[in-house]
Amino acid sequence: MASVLLFSFQDFFSRLFSSSSEDAYDINVLFLRFLIFCGIITAIIGGAIIISVIRFREGKKPDEPKQIFGHTKLEIAWTIFPLAIVIFFFVLTLQLMQKINKSIPKGKKADIVIIAKQWWWDMRYPDLKVITANELHVPVGKRLLMRVESADVVHDWWVPDLGPKVDAIPGQPNYIWLKAGKIGTFSGACSEYCGTQHAWMRISVIVESQAEFDKWVMNQQKIPDTPSDSVAKAGASLFEKKTCMNCHSVSADPTDAHVGPDLSHIGSRATLLSGKVANTKENLSAWLQNPQQLKEGALMPNFLLKHEEVKALTAYLEELK
Numbered sequence: 084m085a086s087v088l089l090f091s092f093q094d095f096f097s098r099l100f101s102s103s104s105e106d107a108y109d110i111n112v113l114f115l116r117f118l119i120f121c122g123i124i125t126a127i128i129g130g131a132i133i134i135s136v137i138r139f140r141e142g143k144k145p146d147e148p149k150q151i152f153g154h155t156k157l158e159i160a161w162t163i164f165p166l167a168i169v170i171f172f173f174v175l176t177l178q179l180m181q182k183i184n185k186s187i188p189k190g191k192k193a194d195i196v197i198i199a200k201q202w203w204w205d206m207r208y209p210d211l212k213v214i215t216a217n218e219l220h221v222p223v224g225k226r227l228l229m230r231v232e233s234a235d236v237v238h239d240w241w242v243p244d245l246g247p248k249v250d251a252i253p254g255q256p257n258y259i260w261l262k263a264g265k266i267g268t269f270s271g272a273c274s275e276y277c278g279t280q281h282a283w284m285r286i287s288v289i290v291e292s293q294a295e296f297d298k299w300v301m302n303q304q305k306i307p308d309t310p311s312d313s314v315a316k317a318g319a320s321l322f323e324k325k326t327c328m329n330c331h332s333v334s335a336d337p338t339d340a341h342v343g344p345d346l347s348h349i350g351s352r353a354t355l356l357s358g359k360v361a362n363t364k365e366n367l368s369a370w371l372q373n374p375q376q377l378k379e380g381a382l383m384p385n386f387l388l389k390h391e392e393v394k395a396l397t398a399y400l401e402e403l404k
């Protein structure tokens with residue numbers, strides 16, 4: 084439930100006080116300052132309105148307050164005071180931006196490359212030659228440089244527990260540092276409207292110990308085994324025949340076609356369709372049977388597969404762990 088109500092109040096407050104990264108904590112503190120300050124201003128203005136309404140209501144004498152049109156001192160005061168508040172928060176924001184957007188050492192290449200696509204996330208680790216989708220694994224406590232770009236329209240990367248958001252813009256890669264301070268799974272979402280399935284462009288960041296991460300990397304680098312049983316074997320040959328390979332790779336090779344998500348280890352992921360449904364046989368079958376019913380607008384065509392074909396392909400894909 085918590086993953087569905089991504090921005091519930093309970094979630095918000097638990098996030099506010101238990102951020103899982105230093106950057107996210109600093110952002111939350113700044114936001115809280117804004118919130119308190121704006122709350123005070125709202126209370127003052129709201130209070131003044133309520134007092135005026137009661138004090139100068141019809142029938143009460145005097146029914147009109149003393150008019151102060153052209154009061155120079157007052158006009159100066161209510162120009163300078165709000166301006167000072169805006170400048171104060173502008174400076175605080177600039178300071179925090181400078182702290183979070185640490186400069187990138189010369190020649191430093193991105194540890195992780197995120198390519199936003201309608202409507203899922205292509206995730207690559209260039210040095211490790213690993214490619215996956217929607218579920219990012221990172222080792223705890225390591226500061227990683229992330230390059231965020233887009234293959235189509237403007238998207239926006241945001242995992243609130245782990246730091247700031249950043250736009251994914253076609254032709255304009257943006258860089259962001261990611262350092263998770265806590266082990267766990269943290270959810271995020273695309274936060275720039277990007278089309279029909281914008282709401283189902285969820286992100287999952289799995290923060291684990293270095294040893295667990297290394298284990299995951301080793302598995303991801305492995306070329307998947309050939310299927311063991313006959314149904315899955317039939318699925319593997321269908322995968323080639325039905326031109327699935329034109330868009331999806333199952334060879335753990337980042338240089339293969341990646342129009343759609345890499346499927347080399349799809350069986351090891353927790354969700355399908357960028358966090359929309361759990362990774363189960365039933366959901367995968369339903370998707371293969373009629374992609375548009377499960378995620379309208381998705382670029383996956385309906386291949387009008389027969390029941391046995393769906394069964395075989397599902398068996399094959401679920402084996403790719």
Ligand code: CUA
Nearest residue numbers: 238273275277
């Ligand atoms: Cu991608 Cu909104």
